[in-house]
Amino acid sequence: GATAELAFDEALKAAGLTRNDIAYTAASTATVTVDTCTGFVDTKLAAYDGSCGGAILDCNDDTCGLQSTISFPATAGNVYMLRVGSFPGAAGGADVFNVTEGGGGGGGPQNDDCANAEVIAGQGSFNYDNTSATTDGSGDILCDAFGTQDIENDVWYEWTADDNGTATVETCNGAGGDTKIAAYDAGCGSTMLACNDDTCGLASQIMFPVTNGTVYLLRIGSFPGAAGGAGFFDISIDGGGGGCVDSVYCSSLPNSTGATASINWSGSCIVADNNFTLDMGGGPANQPGLFIYGANQASIPFGNGVLCISAPILRLNPPVFMDGAGTASKVVDLANPPSQTGLITAGSQWNFAMWLRDPAAGAAGYTFTDGLSVDFQ
Missing domain, CATH: 2.60.120.380 (Jelly Rolls)
Known part of the structure; x- marks a missing residue:
């Protein structure tokens, strides 16, 4: 929703008042976000359900520097009490606060509602x-x-x-x-x-x-x-498009995040579709990794994990970087393998994993995902 910018004057502190109380009526049923992030006063905010003495819904001191952000679910037409004040001992001043309806705003995520x-x-x-x-x-x-x-x-x-x-x-x-x-x-x-x-x-x-x-x-x-x-x-x-058979046949070991990196696939395992993507998760954030594959399954302790593929092993270059949540994906061009020995054809089974850097774990500084087999059609 649109943002309303409302003025407040905390100079009332000189008269013995340390806050302004504002009765706010919600225009829509949504998450309401109130913030002073565009201001300069060292604020502290709170919201209450209904009139004075109602249940507190949220309270915040510092979210954006010395300024504050609160969020609470609101119902269209209901009245909420907003309390705009200063951190105890801080000076007041004339400034603004922002009210946003509809999620996102200055506080919650965009898909909050x-x-x-x-x-x-x-x-x-x-x-x-x-x-x-x-x-x-x-x-x-x-x-x-x-x-x-x-x-x-x-x-x-x-x-x-x-x-x-x-x-x-x-x-x-x-x-x-x-x-x-x-x-x-x-x-x-x-x-x-x-x-x-x-x-x-x-x-x-x-x-x-x-x-x-x-x-x-x-x-x-x-x-x-x-x-x-x-x-x-x-x-x-159901294991993916076309009713293809897949299996996680080999487990690696926990990495520095405490989780074992997993591997899955999305798209279609019908070779003629050429729409096959490898997905991994549970890895260390912002580290590089390399998807690999081969025809032979294994379970070999290697580095800080378990290598689930034995030679010959093909590399799906170039390497990719995991994002901040430790996930990564790679689109596999089935029509152009790294070598003809790795050509994926209908009726064949191939095994996939990812080698990934994990310096925070020490020792070898790298590990692997689980092993995934896919029967292609």
């Missing part, structure tokens, strides 16, 4: 960050776990399936905290299809039937009371 869901498509690994997210989804009986049906600090994704079958959405390889996730049929307020709290430790996994080209709503959040964080989630459909 269901109405602003991030658009994604296909299979692979997708980053999320619900560190500063608010909660705008409602509870559901499918989400009942440990006495609560809620998901907190949720972020939203509008996902289009690229195949028919059963979709698996999971944070098992890249959870940024104690996650809880759900999927819905179509848009905001639609029927919940699946929900899960803990499947793999404190991470989550859901499965639900999908149709190629259909849009579904994904909700990634935290178990109530748990902190949010940055991570990634994986989406797969």
Whole structure:
């Protein structure tokens, strides 16, 4: 939504007042973000539900330098009390604060609200960050776990399936905290299809039937009371396009992040389509890696991990860099292998992994993902 810039004058402090209280009426049902980031006063902000004495919704001192940011879910037409003041002992002054409705703003992520869901498509690994997210989804009986049906600090994704079958959405390889996730049929307020709290430790996994080209709503959040964080989630459909068979046949070892780097694929394993992408996650942030493949499976302790392919090994140059969440992808041109001995043809099985740098782990300073086999058609 549009940003409203409202003036306030903390010079009232000289009269014994240390704050301004403003009654704010929400124009829409959305996340409201209030910030003083464009100002210079050392502020402290709070928001309350209803009039004076209502429940506090959020409070903040320093988010952007000595200035403040708060966010809270609001309902159109409801009144909220905003408290704009100074950090105790700091001088007041004449300045402005900003009010934004609709997620993003100066605080939460852009996909904080269901109405602003991030658009994604296909299979692979997708980053999320619900560190500063608010909660705008409602509870559901499918989400009942440990006495609560809620998901907190949720972020939203509008996902289009690229195949028919059963979709698996999971944070098992890249959870940024104690996650809880759900999927819905179509848009905001639609029927919940699946929900899960803990499947793999404190991470989550859901499965639900999908149709190629259909849009579904994904909700990634935290178990109530748990902190949010940055991570990634994986989406797969029945092992990929065309009903091809795949398998993680070999496990590596945990790297410096505490996770074992995983490998998956997306697109199509039909050779004629030439639409095959390798995806990995759970690696150390901003480090280089090299996808490799070969015809022979193995499980060889090597470096700080396990090498799941034996010679001859082909390299899919050039190397790629993992992003800040430790994920990377590479489109594989099936028509132009690094050598003719590595030509992928219909009916053949090939094994894939990634060699990755991991200097924070010490010792050899490198490791590997798990091993993935794919039967091509």
